[in-house]
Amino acid sequence: MIELFHVSMRYAGADRPALDDVTLEIRKGEFCLLAGPSGAGKTSLLRLLFCAEAATGGQVFVGGRNLARLKPARIPEVRRNIGVVFQDFKLLPGRSVLDNVALAIEVQGRRREEVRERAVGVLKQVGLGHKLHQHAERLSGGEQQRVAIARALVVEPALLLCDEPTGNLDAERAQGILELLVTAHVRGTTVVVATHDPALLGGNRRVVRLEDGRVVADVPAYSPMSAALLDAARKVA
Ligand SMILES: Nc1ncnc2c1ncn2[C@@H]1O[C@H](COP(=O)(O)OP(=O)(O)O)[C@@H](O)[C@H]1O
Ligand SMILES: [Mg+2]
Numbered sequence: 522m523i524e525l526f527h528v529s530m531r532y533a534g535a536d537r538p539a540l541d542d543v544t545l546e547i548r549k550g551e552f553c554l555l556a557g558p559s560g561a562g563k564t565s566l567l568r569l570l571f572c573a574e575a576a577t578g579g580q581v582f583v584g585g586r587n588l589a590r591l592k593p594a595r596i597p598e599v600r601r602n603i604g605v606v607f608q609d610f611k612l613l614p615g616r617s618v619l620d621n622v623a624l625a626i627e628v629q630g631r632r633r634e635e636v637r638e639r640a641v642g643v644l645k646q647v648g649l650g651h652k653l654h655q656h657a658e659r660l661s662g663g664e665q666q667r668v669a670i671a672r673a674l675v676v677e678p679a680l681l682l683c684d685e686p687t688g689n690l691d692a693e694r695a696q697g698i699l700e701l702l703v704t705a706h707v708r709g710t711t712v713v714v715a716t717h718d719p720a721l722l723g724g725n726r727r728v729v730r731l732e733d734g735r736v737v738a739d740v741p742a743y744s745p746m747s748a749a750l751l752d753a754a755r756k757v758a
Contacts, residue, residue: 522680522711523547523570528579529734530565539565541734543579547713549679552706552742555715556722557731563715564608566731567682570713571605572596584679604673604710606683610666612657618644618668619653625672643671646701648694663689670698674705681705683714687721695720722755 523546530540540562547553555563568574570583572591581588583599591599612621623640627633644650647667652660657668666689673681683702687695699721706712714721722728730738 522549522551522584523713524580524582526580528569528576528581530562530569530574531577538577538734540569540576543731543734543736545729545736545739547711549711550706550709552703552712552726553714554722554726554728555713555731556717556728557737558717560733561731562734563731564684565734567605567607567684567713567715570680570682571603571607572599602679604676604678604681606666606669606673606681606686608684608688610669612665612668612672614656614658616657617654618649618657618660621657621668622671622675625675629676640671640675643675644668646674646704647671648697663691663694666690667694667698670701674701677705677708678710681710681712683712683716685716685718686714687716687718692720699724719755 525543525545528540528543529538531538543566555566557563565574569576569581572588576589584602586599613624616624619637619640622644623636626636626639641650641653644653647670649664649667649671652664657665660668666686670686673683681702686702687698690698695718702712702714716722725742727742728738728740729736
């Protein structure tokens, strides 16, 4: 699903790269956490996968496409299969919570009732069933974040990219969001989550740890060693 070969990325004017010689494969159907301290390059990596930034070196493949060779006109095609929960999530102001989520699938040409039904279903799952008709900008930060998550999930994307999806949420809500991500994963979505939330990092899941733009640890899920390795990785943190 995702392959990076010796990828580097440097922002214009930056004195050091945000990503430095990153080689990484994330297979279809995997649930992969990106960990690491602030400034490690987690957000940059997700933005690269969403074609919001371009690599300055190496190669990035998403869904078999070489992003370096992708014509700008084809970017929407790649993005159509990707759900994103980024930190600068932009909800449409002046539109209801329900509209914000329904619009994400209306473009798929589905029947109006079906669109509504699915949007309501996902909003109930994120705990916003009682706020369907409220304007998006009247919600708290945490609630807006849950709308953004619902909007990403409702399209049932092949790939889901989440940047600190529990950043504004309390522990209980964070756990609820994790469960939603796991549900999407179980249904077949490949999930990549950048986080430094210990609640998310605690499960038996693959953790790729970045530091200064480099991969410094890659701990697979379901290996008998992984609990011990995770502990060790946390101590290093
Ligand atoms: N838009 C930008 N312009 C210049 N430098 C940036 C920009 N965004 C991030 N950086 C730098 O790139 C590095 C990686 O940042 P980022 O990917 O946001 O890390 P993380 O998400 O792990 O906190 C940091 O040194 C950060 O200061
Ligand atoms: Mg970040």
